[in-house]
Amino acid sequence: MSKVNYDSLLKDYPFPPAVKEEIKAELERHGLKKTEAKKVIEKCFQTYLANLMEPGEAAGIVAAQSIGEPGTQMTMRTFHYAGVAEINVTLGLPRLIEILDVRKNPSTPMMTIRLLPEYAKDREKAREVANRIEATYVKDVADIEVDIRRFTILVRPDKKSLERKGLTVEDLKKKIEKALKVEVEETNEGLVIQITEPSYKALMAAFEKLKDTVVMGFKEIKRVIIRKEDDEYVLYTEGSNLKKIMKVKGVDFTRTTTNNIYEIYEVLGIEAARNAIIKEALDTLEEQGLEVDVRHIMLVADVMTADGELRQIGRHGVAGEKQSILARAAFEMTVNNLLEAAIRGEEDHLKGITENIIVGQPIKLGTGDVELVLKMGGKK
Amino acid sequence: MKFKLQDHMFVPKHEVLSKEEAEELLKILGIGKEQLPKIRADDPIAKEIGAKPGDIVKITRKSLTAGESVFYRLVV
Numbered sequence: 001m002s003k004v005n006y007d008s009l010l011k012d013y014p015f016p017p018a019v020k021e022e023i024k025a026e027l028e029r030h031g032l033k034k035t036e037a038k039k040v041i042e043k044c045f046q047t048y049l050a051n052l053m054e055p056g057e058a059a060g061i062v063a064a065q066s067i068g069e070p071g072t073q074m075t076m077r078t079f080h081y082a083g084v085a086e087i088n089v090t091l092g093l094p095r096l097i098e099i100l101d102v103r104k105n106p107s108t109p110m111m112t113i114r115l116l117p118e119y120a121k122d123r124e125k126a127r128e129v130a131n132r133i134e135a136t137y138v139k140d141v142a143d144i145e146v147d148i149r150r151f152t153i154l155v156r157p158d159k160k161s162l163e164r165k166g167l168t169v170e171d172l173k174k175k176i177e178k179a180l181k182v183e184v185e186e187t188n189e190g191l192v193i194q195i196t197e198p199s200y201k202a203l204m205a206a207f208e209k210l211k212d213t214v215v216m217g218f219k220e221i222k223r224v225i226i227r228k229e230d231d232e233y234v235l236y237t238e239g240s241n242l243k244k245i246m247k248v249k250g251v252d253f254t255r256t257t258t259n260n261i262y263e264i265y266e267v268l269g270i271e272a273a274r275n276a277i278i279k280e281a282l283d284t285l286e287e288q289g290l291e292v293d294v295r296h297i298m299l300v301a302d303v304m305t306a307d308g309e310l311r312q313i314g315r316h317g318v319a320g321e322k323q324s325i326l327a328r329a330a331f332e333m334t335v336n337n338l339l340e341a342a343i344r345g346e347e348d349h350l351k352g353i354t355e356n357i358i359v360g361q362p363i364k365l366g367t368g369d370v371e372l373v374l375k376m377g378g379k380k
Numbered sequence: 381m382k383f384k385l386q387d388h389m390f391v392p393k394h395e396v397l398s399k400e401e402a403e404e405l406l407k408i409l410g411i412g413k414e415q416l417p418k419i420r421a422d423d424p425i426a427k428e429i430g431a432k433p434g435d436i437v438k439i440t441r442k443s444l445t446a447g448e449s450v451f452y453r454l455v456v
Contacts, residue, residue: 018447246383254387264390269425270453271439272390278444294444308418308456 009037013045056369060303063296070290071096087225087238089259095284099277102304102312104262109220109240114255120232129250130224130235131165136216141165141172142190146207151198153207156190165216172215179213180206218244242267265310273310277301324348326355385424392441394425397452402436405452419453431455 006027010020023044027037053059074093090098090108098106113133119125138144143156155176157169173191177184185192193210195203223238240260246253246267258264259280265273281297303318304311311317319331325341325348341348350356356363385391397405406413413436419426421433431437435455443449 016443016446016449018443018445021447253383254389257390267424268385268388268391269423270419271392271394271425271441272388275390275392298444302417306417308420308423308453 006037009034009041013041015045015048019044019048054366056364056366058365059299063299066296067285067292067300070285070288070292073290074288087223087236091284091287096281099261099280099284100300100304100313102262102310102317106260108238109258109260109263111221111235111237111240111242111245111258112256113235113237113245114252115233115235115250116252119250120234120252123226123233125250126226126233126235128166129248130226132217132248132250133221133235133237133245134217134224135214135219135221135239136165136167137211138172138176138213138215139211141167141215144207144210146203148200148203151195151203153193153195153203153210154190155193155210167216175215176210176213180209182206221245262310270305270308270310274301274305277304322352324350324352324355326350326358327352330354330358385428391425392439394429394431395438395440396429396431397436397438401438405436413454416452416454418456421455426455 006024010024013020015023023041027040032040071093074096087110088108089095089110090106094107113129114120115126115129119129138155141158141161143158145154145156146152147154155172157172162168162172169186169191173184173186176182176191176193180193182193182196185194193206195206218239218241220239220241221237225236227234227236240258240263242256242258242260242263243266245251246256257276261273261276261280264276278294278297278301281300282292282294285292285297300313304313311321313319315332320328322328322331325337325346329337329341348355350359350361351364353363353365362368386394413434416436419431419437421427421431426437429437433455437453437455439451439453441449441451
């Protein structure tokens with residue numbers, strides 16, 4: 001049996017690539033002849049056309065309902081251990097609200113860091129990268145004592161924890177000098193910091209500052225957990241700082257993500273943010289066992305990113321920027337919106353849906369979107 | 381190590397359209413430039429590909445439904 005080139009048959013049809021692939025695979029599975037394949041493709045094309053969205057269909061309303069209805073079934077329980085060892089992640093309805101509101105600081109920021117091949121296979125090497133990332137404070141690697149009589153602070157480094165973090169006393173000294181902007185004296189007891197101003201208040205302020213001085217890692221990353229996934233080690237972090245972490249040695253930045261969408265927008269741009277919205281929203285819904293078609297979420301993500309910057313769904317974003325006064329007033333803060341519009345002398349041109357429903361006119365949606373014009377005397 | 385932001389798995393392919401391509405696109409779509417979705421000139425990716433305000437950026441996305449889909453944004 002001669003091989004039929006299905007690609008050339010499919011070439012002229014405007015199918016999306018994924019559909020083309022599917023049809024091709026199916027044709028190959030049955031090993032159809034050219035004439036048969038042609039018929040099948042034609043039939044597929046008819047079905048494809050019949051399933052396309054009609055012009056004037058209320059896609060936004062359908063999306064809103066399709067996300068809103070499962071949303072009513074989501075649990076109100078906020079916290080959950082998402083399978084990942086002990087890392088707390090906001091899930092369910094609160095998380096979905098967080099995504100659609102584009103919160104700049106989500107309640108549980110989290111990163112998934114994948115490593116370069118030479119680091120991913122070896123647990124020790126992965127630990128090394130984790131050490132570089134995880135915030136290590138002075139209090140984690142040393143005992144701090146305050147001498148009130150001499151106005152000094154004594155930092156006694158703990159050899160064991162220093163070694164585990166791959167640090168030296170010298171590193172510690174430099175970090176403290178930089179953070180407190182003072183000279184640090186190294187004695188055989190430890191590091192001695194002399195407070196220049198002989199006041200109790202200054203001493204305590206220096207002590208507080210010293211405790212929270214980061215010796216290594218990034219202060220946003222509170223905890224790092226190493227997990228083995230398939231055959232590579234992956235780091236999960238509590239806290240997020242994409243910009244700094246992607247520059248860390250050993251991190252495979254192309255596969256490193258965060259659940260903070262605003263951070264992705266700032267670092268990787270608007271298109272990456274769109275992808276992040278879709279992924280986060282879909283994951284949140286799926287985790288709750290709810291099946292929502294991606295198309296609806298894609299529409300929401302497109303609306304949120306259409307302006308080139310992230311806009312939230314709601315009063316301060318998409319709904320608040322509508323040009324119609326009546327549509328804004330119908331959404332939230334009715335009196336404020338009407339009052340402010342009156343003060344500014346705004347006009348409503350009644351171009352949208354909501355305002356036309358309010359004034360009782362036919363709306364431009366579905367069959368209302370077309371107008372019929374009778375051509376007089378045009379018929380022979 | 382110098383890396384390209386475009387290599388990140390979340391970032392689809394961005395290209396600046398030439399003047400002729402842009403004109404042809406607008407003719408096919410039958411719309412004005414301002415009716416396209418926007419991308420900011422200070423967007424990290426727009427900066428990386430050197431897009432200037434007024435340019436049209438062609439974005440080839442990996443789509444969950446269509447496999448691949450093309451999208452256009454106007455640089456503002």
